[in-house]
Amino acid sequence: MKITTEQIQEFMDMLTGGEVPEGMQMEDQPELSYKQAFSVIWYLQEHLRVLPDKFEMCDVCNTIFDNDSEGYIISDDSAEDDWYKEIGVSAEMVKAHEGARFCNEGCERRFWRNLRNNGNSSVWTYKVWNKAFYESASQVFPGEGDYHGEFKAKNETDLMYMLIEKGIDPALCAWEIELKGNG
Numbered sequence: 731m732k733i734t735t736e737q738i739q740e741f742m743d744m745l746t747g748g749e750v751p752e753g754m755q756m757e758d759q760p761e762l763s764y765k766q767a768f769s770v771i772w773y774l775q776e777h778l779r780v781l782p783d784k785f786e787m788c789d790v791c792n793t794i795f796d797n798d799s800e801g802y803i804i805s806d807d808s809a810e811d812d813w814y815k816e817i818g819v820s821a822e823m824v825k826a827h828e829g830a831r832f833c834n835e836g837c838e839r840r841f842w843r844n845l846r847n848n849g850n851s852s853v854w855t856y857k858v859w860n861k862a863f864y865e866s867a868s869q870v871f872p873g874e875g876d877y878h879g880e881f882k883a884k885n886e887t888d889l890m891y892m893l894i895e896k897g898i899d900p901a902l903c904a905w906e907i908e909l910k911g912n913g
Contacts, residue, residue, distance in 0.1 A: 738785050739794045742767050764792040765887075788833035790841050795833040802838055804830045817842060858893065858905045878903065 744750050747761035762770070768787040771794075775783045784798045795801035806828055808814070809821040819842050827845075832838035858878040878898055883889040890900040 733781060735785065735794055735796045738771060738781070742771065742787075742794055745770060768794075786831045788837050789831050790837035791833065793833045793837075797831075800833065802832045802835070804828050858889075858898070858903050861902050861904045 740751065742764070744756075745760050745762050745767035746764055747759060750756050750759065760767075764787065771781065771785060771787075774781045775785065784796050785794055786797045786801060786803065787794055788801070797803065804824060804827050806825060808828075809824040811824075814821070814824050817839065823842075823845070830841065832841065857880055860876040860878070878893070878896075881889055881892050883892055886905075889905065893900045893903060
């Protein structure tokens, strides 16, 4: 039986709390994030070998694509590609984002445009505050525990994991990103 991209997308939708196939009912349907749901698909591909190892999830729009016939995965070999030079992406940036996955050229262009607009970097400095202090305009100087410091992370998800590892509840925090990239 051949498994299609549409079937994997349908599975993904079900795992993320979307619709179940017509005529089916599910008690306690999961509501995973897209990243968590794709981890399930990855496990079924890589470890259990229940699914063919050809499905990927776009890093921009979360669409599932068949890597054998569509989409792009950045590899070290891509760094010298003229297409990147045409859109103003350096070989160093391409190498720094090796493994990034895109379902189409439009998503890849959006990815590079967002990076360029936000400082051309893959690692950002986040200044993290206690949310109550941050939202209070009346306080001028942070007290002990109000300012948690600066954290270097690739994105907000990574930042939240870093905060949790330090025993800081991300739900009680606010942060600002330094718009000049570091890294």
